[in-house]
Amino acid sequence: MYQxxxxxxxxxxxxxxxxxxxxxxxxxxQLSDAEFLPLRLQNGLYVQRLAPMLRIAVPYGLxxxxxxxxLAHIARHYDKGYAHxxxxxxIQLNWxxxxxxxxxxxxxxxxxxxxxxxxxxxxRNTTTDQFAGVxxxxxxxxxxxxEIIRQWSTLHPEFAFLPRKFKIAVCASEQDRAAxxxxxxxxxxxxxxxxxHGFKILAGGGLGRTPVIGxxxxxxxxxxxxxxYLEAILRVYNQHGRRDNKYKARIKILVKAMGVEAFREAxxxxxxxxxxxxxTLTDExxxxxxxxxxxxxxxxxxxxxxxxxxxxxxxADPIFGNxxxxxTTAHRTPGYRAVTISLKATGVAPGDIxxxxxxxxxxxxxxxxxxxxxxxHQQNMVLADVEETALYALWQQLQGAGLATPNIGYITDVxxxxxxxxxxxxxxxxxxxxxxxxxxxxxxxxxYDLGPIELNISGCMNACGHHHIGHIGILGVDKKGAEFYQxxxxxxQSKEAAIGKILGPSFSQEDVPDVVEKLLDTYVNLRxxxxxxxxxFNRVGIEPFKERVYAKTH
Amino acid sequence: xxxxxxxxQITSDAWLPPVADAATAPDPHLPNLSQWLSLADKSxxxxxxxxxxxxxxxxxALDAIELxxxxxxxxxxxRGFSYARDLREHGYRGELRAVGAFLPDQMHYLRRCGxxxxxxxxxxxxxxxxxxxxxxxxxxxxxxxxxxxLFRRRS
Numbered sequence: 001m002y003q004x005x006x007x008x009x010x011x012x013x014x015x016x017x018x019x020x021x022x023x024x025x026x027x028x029x030q031l032s033d034a035e036f037l038p039l040r041l042q043n044g045l046y047v048q049r050l051a052p053m054l055r056i057a058v059p060y061g062l063x064x065x066x067x068x069x070x071l072a073h074i075a076r077h078y079d080k081g082y083a084h085x086x087x088x089x090x091i092q093l094n095w096x097x098x099x100x101x102x103x104x105x106x107x108x109x110x111x112x113x114x115x116x117x118x119x120x121x122x123x124r125n126t127t128t129d130q131f132a133g134v135x136x137x138x139x140x141x142x143x144x145x146x147e148i149i150r151q152w153s154t155l156h157p158e159f160a161f162l163p164r165k166f167k168i169a170v171c172a173s174e175q176d177r178a179a180x181x182x183x184x185x186x187x188x189x190x191x192x193x194x195x196x197h198g199f200k201i202l203a204g205g206g207l208g209r210t211p212v213i214g215x216x217x218x219x220x221x222x223x224x225x226x227x228x229y230l231e232a233i234l235r236v237y238n239q240h241g242r243r244d245n246k247y248k249a250r251i252k253i254l255v256k257a258m259g260v261e262a263f264r265e266a267x268x269x270x271x272x273x274x275x276x277x278x279x280t281l282t283d284e285x286x287x288x289x290x291x292x293x294x295x296x297x298x299x300x301x302x303x304x305x306x307x308x309x310x311x312x313x314x315x316a317d318p319i320f321g322n323x324x325x326x327x328t329t330a331h332r333t334p335g336y337r338a339v340t341i342s343l344k345a346t347g348v349a350p351g352d353i354x355x356x357x358x359x360x361x362x363x364x365x366x367x368x369x370x371x372x373x374x375x376x377h378q379q380n381m382v383l384a385d386v387e388e389t390a391l392y393a394l395w396q397q398l399q400g401a402g403l404a405t406p407n408i409g410y411i412t413d414v415x416x417x418x419x420x421x422x423x424x425x426x427x428x429x430x431x432x433x434x435x436x437x438x439x440x441x442x443x444x445x446x447x448y449d450l451g452p453i454e455l456n457i458s459g460c461m462n463a464c465g466h467h468h469i470g471h472i473g474i475l476g477v478d479k480k481g482a483e484f485y486q487x488x489x490x491x492x493q494s495k496e497a498a499i500g501k502i503l504g505p506s507f508s509q510e511d512v513p514d515v516v517e518k519l520l521d522t523y524v525n526l527r528x529x530x531x532x533x534x535x536x537f538n539r540v541g542i543e544p545f546k547e548r549v550y551a552k553t554h
Numbered sequence: 555x556x557x558x559x560x561x562x563q564i565t566s567d568a569w570l571p572p573v574a575d576a577a578t579a580p581d582p583h584l585p586n587l588s589q590w591l592s593l594a595d596k597s598x599x600x601x602x603x604x605x606x607x608x609x610x611x612x613x614x615a616l617d618a619i620e621l622x623x624x625x626x627x628x629x630x631x632x633r634g635f636s637y638a639r640d641l642r643e644h645g646y647r648g649e650l651r652a653v654g655a656f657l658p659d660q661m662h663y664l665r666r667c668g669x670x671x672x673x674x675x676x677x678x679x680x681x682x683x684x685x686x687x688x689x690x691x692x693x694x695x696x697x698x699x700x701x702x703x704l705f706r707r708r709s
Contacts, residue, residue: 007704010692018689022659030682031657038630039659121630151694151704157663158639158697161632227703238636239608273643278701285705 001062001372002147002292004112011155012109015116019043020102027099042122042160044090044115045101046424053422054093054101055118056108060128060146060170061089061375065362068373070111072358078104083358085343085351087415087466088167089127089375090118094422116154121162123153123234128170129177130340130376133293134384136332139191142172144289145226148281152227159234163241164249166234167206179377181205181214181497182469184251185233190220198222203233203263204255207463211499212252215260217267224281225271231279232271236263296370296385301335306388313392320395322444326406328391335388339369341381341398342405342413346438349431350416351379360401368394377466378415378454380408411453411520412438415466419459419476420483426459428476428483433457433512440513450520453533454493469493471534472519473500474512485512489519489545490537501542504550515549522548557680558651558673559661562687564680569621571653572602584623587611602653605633609640616646624669626654635667642668642698658682662689668698 004012019039026036040047044055056071063071071091075083078100084092096104108114117124126149128142129135149168153159159166169178172189180186186202199221205214221229233251240258242248255263314321328337341361343351353361361381365373368390369383376382386394398404407413414437417423419430434457441447456470467473473488484506491500507515520533522545527536537545555566572579572586578593579585585593590601591611600621601612612619622641624634638650651671652664661672661683672683696703 005708007692007708011690011694014690014692018659031659035629035657035659039657121632154694155690156695157666157693158635159632160663161630161635161660235636235640239633243605243631243633278696278706279703282705288705288708 001064002059002143002289008112008151009109012112012114012116015043015114015155016102016105016109019105023098023102038120038161040101041120042117043101043105044118045098046119047098051095052098052101053418054096054104054115055086056091056093056113056115057118057125058090058113058375059150060126060132060143061130061377062143063373063375064111065365065371065373067111067113068358068362068365070107070113072355072362074104074107075358076355082352082354084349084418085353085375085379085381087377087379087417087464088118088125089130089377090125091375092418094418119165120160121164121166122160123156123162123166123168126150126153126168126170127178127377129173130374130382131177131329131338131384132172132374133295134331134333134336134338135173135177136330137174138332139172139189140197141290141293142170142178142189143293144286145172145187145189146170147292148227148285148289149230152230152279159238162234162238163243164246164251166237166251168230176493176495176497179466179469179493179497181495182207182211182466182493183214185230186214187226192220196223199226199229201229201233204252204260205497206250206252207466207468208250209247209461209463210250210252211463211468212256213497213499214252215255215263217260217264223286224283225275227279227281228274228277229267229271231274232267235270236266240266295333298333298336298385299387301333301387301389303334303388306335310388310391317392320392323395323404323406324391326410326448327404327408328386331385333385337386337388337391339383339386339391339394340376340408341383341403342407343380343403344407344413344438345402345405346412346442347435348402349418349421350414350434353381357401357403360397360403364394364397378413380413406444407447409452409454410447411441411450411455411472411516412447414438414455414457415470416457417459417464419457419465423459423464425462426476427461427478428459428485429509430457430459430465430474430476433474433476433485433509436509436513437516440517450524451532453520454491455516456491466493467491468499469497470500471537472516477506479506483509485509487512487515487519489542490534492534503542504546518549519545556673557677558671559680559684559687560649560671562684564684569600569623571625584621603634603637605631607637609637609644612641612646613644616641616644619646619648621649621651622646623651623653623673626652626656629654629656629660635663638664638667638669639698658686661686666693666697666699 188200202214374382414434420426458465458467459476469491486506488500568582584602602623
């Protein structure tokens, strides 16, 4: 993974000193609430319903075991002993003290971490595939590009006070696991057919109040021009994005208002002035970035033998076999698998993890996966490089810590924002809804029979739970002061991205599990052969689901 | 006379904010964009831009202008950062002054974008602003103070 040198370290250290000073000036009255607000947000600090919330950056979801141990220490020492994985692959603390945040940031800086631009109207953490570097369908590792973008966007002087937040995602594989169509800028790495790579650039995707699938702004940008092209897009957005209405301020509204043709022309005009300038990437810099993401020292394994041994183990211990089938993924190196650790056990808020679990995962990363771990935007964690022969020992330790729920990609692997229990923006609670759904579908045979289903819950229109792109999306709405839930169907975050269609009038909290069950009954009755929920929905449309759910009971 | 930061020091000069409802700017008020556009002779002129004005109309006269003030009526409206950078990248060499409700905490970014003078609405912030002018000693991106990004300078 990327390692700081003296320059990177100086930048984060100076940022800690700056924020310590800002906090002091705020507490002594030299900065007003309104002035401190964007300053603290750009260090990831929200003031929430019960306490401040601190969002710690995990660049493109990659963590070392030393960083995990530091996060465990921070969760224990400065918080209530747990942390939360967000849908942007970041880590959130729910109970820090404002006065202690500078100390937390200093602790983070000591392990090459920070909270820079994890909130506020600026360029946020760049996200990518949690299986980067190990996925079989990858053209090239996207993480060097994410790191290049991270450095360019970090403390960018021109783009810290944008009309609204700005999110970038990078995909470098056949399957899109980074939801690039739902980002302000989506970057798809492509091959030129002659051994070189370039980028397709999408802009104007996004969720929130007005979900939009991104438009292609440029079919091909040569790799050395990536940063100047991004800079040109940001400059158009910074000058022309709406600032009169925060609900119309995202770049998606600007792209729609201008039309993608006119937007592209405006970007090209800006780009003409920047292209080939000093921000043009050099081959040396690209190679330097790539040098941090090399192949780890894999053992040379006889995949046929390890596969056979694993098969025997699975047959002998079906509970283990089941976990292997659900929570591990093919690896491009023979004899290895990538393991997804479910943070979706029933009864625990989706994405929550305790200090002790963090420490255990640090040890497991050291023992089984070259000391690294990834967070996913589905709010789980991944050990990417585990030998097949070590899976059983790993599973036993995970099971002992409540981290072996075999539900990855199934309906109980709920993606969920913190909701009204924590967030002051939320219209409604989301965690209890997730728990009720998890409890309803606890029977594993039924769960697996339902097949892969992405269920996303957001407590409000800000859509942190990405409900628009869930196969089943649940949105908390406020109806005359009461919490209700609107359900949408058919969303998808794949390359065939789709925004879910609203089923109809919203439901009370206690009705939601029944409604979900009716939706799934409808699917089971209508599905043909191996059809997934999404495939059935795409074939039959929303009507059969609507009829079933809103049928009058006689 | 209003006080401001210029060349890294606190100083003062006579310029006052634009008077909106006049055809021409009364001395010593800065002309707004429309008053400036109506000037027959733009040599040695000054102008104040508001968010939304853009810089396009200044481009033909960049060599003639001595002072461009960019107003920040709200410190959260960041359009002026791009105006400054765009003006400098188009070759503007005269004084570029941030005026209005920006924060001392934004001074460093403003300077990096090409501003070389800073006039707060609240003059009591001048010392704090001066203190924050160079609060970071290293940067990743190129900007007007150092066009080469860190990746061209790492050793």
